[in-house]
Amino acid sequence: MEMKLVLDYLRDLAAHNNREWYQGTRKRRMEACQAFEALISELMVVLRKTHGNIPSIEPKxxxxxxxxxxxxxxxKLPYNPVFRAHIGPMGKxxxxxxxxxxxxxxxxSFLGGGLFSDIFKDATAMVRDAISSQGREWEEIIMAPDFKTHxxxxxxxxKRVPLGYDKDHxxxxxxxxxxxxxxxxxxxTQILKGDFIEMATDIFVKMRDFNDFLNRALEGFEMPTC
Known part of the structure; x- marks a missing residue:
């Protein structure tokens, strides 16, 4: 029922994407936000059982x-009618x-993993270096049958392999x-099912080797301070 509340609110926001409607439905928005945060909280609890690097942090x-x-x-639509969250070793x-x-x-809706941002040139270089030097391990991860299925x-x-890397790699x-x-x-329909948490956790676990490779490559990366 709670996830139906979330989907219904987002659907209505998409149909009335203006400040007046947004401000006038604050109670509905707060209820939808709380339901989404409760979902995130449940996911974090389950993920901690399989991932040692998921911190205990306020879902909000x-x-x-x-x-x-x-x-x-x-x-110029003022609102993005979606709920989004990132559950990582350093939170969001x-x-x-x-x-x-x-x-x-x-x-x-979708479940995601990996490095979405392409604005950090140092991070991009670190991952490229890892793929270049550990190509066999990378291939084993992304060509694994269960990975390819999902x-x-x-x-x-x-358009081309960047300078400094073997173009025939x-x-x-x-x-x-x-x-x-x-x-x-x-x-x-899947979001509304009672086993959504279990299903989402299973998908995230299938992403773990991919994420682990990226995080090993990104060890030592420091987020820009300005």
């Missing part, structure tokens, strides 16, 4: 704002990488990437 600190920055956007911080959850109605490595990429296609992430689509 893992979520992203719905208010959009429209200053430089052609799309994108590095070290963790697990991403986006709830969006009309079957637009995921495709995504991310923004260059067996993993050259992935050396072109500036980010490396996974998205597993989740239909509304």
């Amino acid at each position: 600190k893992l979520t992203f704002k719905m208010v959009r920055d429209i200053r430089f956007s052609h799309d 911080q994108p590095i070290p990488v963790g697990y991403f959850l986006m709830i969006s109605p009309e079957n637009q 995921f495709t490595v995504m991310g923004k990429a260059l 067996p993993q050259g296609e992935y050396l072109k990437n500036k980010s490396w992430y996974l998205e597993y689509p989740v239909p509304d």
Whole structure:
């Protein structure tokens, strides 16, 4: 029932994406936010049983704002009608990488993992170096039958292998990437099922080797301070 409340609210926000409706439905928004945060809390509890690096942190600190920055956007709708959260070793911080959850109605939800951001050049270089030097391990992870059944490595990429790397490297296609992430689509019907937490945890566990490779590559990375 709680996740139906979440989907219904987001669906209505998408249909009435304006400040008046947003401000006038504060009670509904708070109820939907609380339900989403409760979901995140449950996920964290279960993930800690299989992942030693998931911290105990207030779920609200893992979520992203719905208010959009429209200053430089052609799309002037003020709100993003989705609920999003990142559960990582450093909470919402994108590095070290963790697990991403986006709830969006009309079957637009997904479970994600990996490095979504491509704005940190040092991070991109660190992952490229790891793929270049540990290509066999990378291939074993992304070509594992269970991985291939569920995921495709995504991310923004260059047209060519960048300078400094072997253009004929067996993993050259992935050396072109500036980010490396996974998205597993989740239909509304699955979100409303009683076993959604169990299903989501299973998918996140299947991402673990991929995330672990990236986090080993990113050891020592420091987030910019300004």
